[in-house]
Amino acid sequence: ILNVEQSPQSLHVQEGDSTNFTCSFPSSNFYALHWYRWETAKSPEALFVMTLNGDEKKKGRISATLNTKEGYSYLYIKGSQPEDSATYLCAFLYNNNDMRFGAGTRLTVKP
Amino acid sequence: DGGITQSPKYLFRKEGQNVTLSCEQNLNHDAMYWYRQDPGQGLRLIYYSQIVNDFQKGDIAEGYSVSREKKESFPLTVTSAQKNPTAFYLCASRRDRGSATEAFFGQGTRLTVV
Numbered sequence: 001i002l003n004v005e006q007s008p009q010s011l012h013v014q015e016g017d018s019t020n021f022t023c024s025f026p027s028s029n030f031y032a033l034h035w036y037r038w039e040t041a042k043s044p045e046a047l048f049v050m051t052l053n054g055d056e057k058k059k060g061r062i063s064a065t066l067n068t069k070e071g072y073s074y075l076y077i078k079g080s081q082p083e084d085s086a087t088y089l090c091a092f093l094y095n096n097n098d099m100r101f102g103a104g105t106r107l108t109v110k111p
Numbered sequence: 112d113g114g115i116t117q118s119p120k121y122l123f124r125k126e127g128q129n130v131t132l133s134c135e136q137n138l139n140h141d142a143m144y145w146y147r148q149d150p151g152q153g154l155r156l157i158y159y160s161q162i163v164n165d166f167q168k169g170d171i172a173e174g175y176s177v178s179r180e181k182k183e184s185f186p187l188t189v190t191s192a193q194k195n196p197t198a199f200y201l202c203a204s205r206r207d208r209g210s211a212t213e214a215f216f217g218q219g220t221r222l223t224v225v
Contacts, residue, residue, distance in 0.1 A: 103153030
């Protein structure tokens with residue numbers, strides 16, 4: 001079983017705080033790393049697709065980095081807003097199509 | 112509008128009965144997936160398919176079966192051999208043109224076996 005681990009499991013922050021989560025994955029046979037955002041009662045939606053060691057991606061206040069050699073990725077949210085409250089999932093692809101998810105980090109942003 | 116449709120949203124079955132969950136996509140995606148989520152846990156891979164008439168087992172395939180007779184459709188059958196079938200089931204698809212393609216998801220089916 002491929003182990004994809006996310007930490008922390010849950011996080012409560014105040015509006016305006018910046019926060020970050022970690023996704024750890026096997027460092028061998030890396031193909032791609034995805035980040036998804038999953039809001040309650042909706043379907044997960046892609047945030048980032050990352051393929052190269054050292055990749056950095058940014059979308060508004062959210063950014064992500066990738067280290068394939070040591071097997072981790074960080075997701076950062078700057079100035080959290082209540083609408084950022086969701087579960088953030090990472091998915092590890094070790095060939096083109098085998099896609100395994102971590103358990104997710106549940107973020108709650110309090111106004 | 113293109114997307115993935117799972118039906119039904121809620122499903123109740125008696126113990127010992129087989130049940131089939133539907134997943135249809137009109138995105139022309141090659142790869143399709145089935146995941147299971149239990150309370151407080153993440154998405155665990157049941158099966159995935161890269162092309163028509165081909166599928167691979169994930170971590171928890173025991174007690175499940177799939178078919179991929181058409182590119183658009185990837186139904187999942189929960190058999191009576193699945194010991195604890197009550198869960199949330201999520202279907203996804205991806206375009207198979209290299210790794211830089213994100214997955215798209217259905218709305219999920221919540222199966223309750225009584």
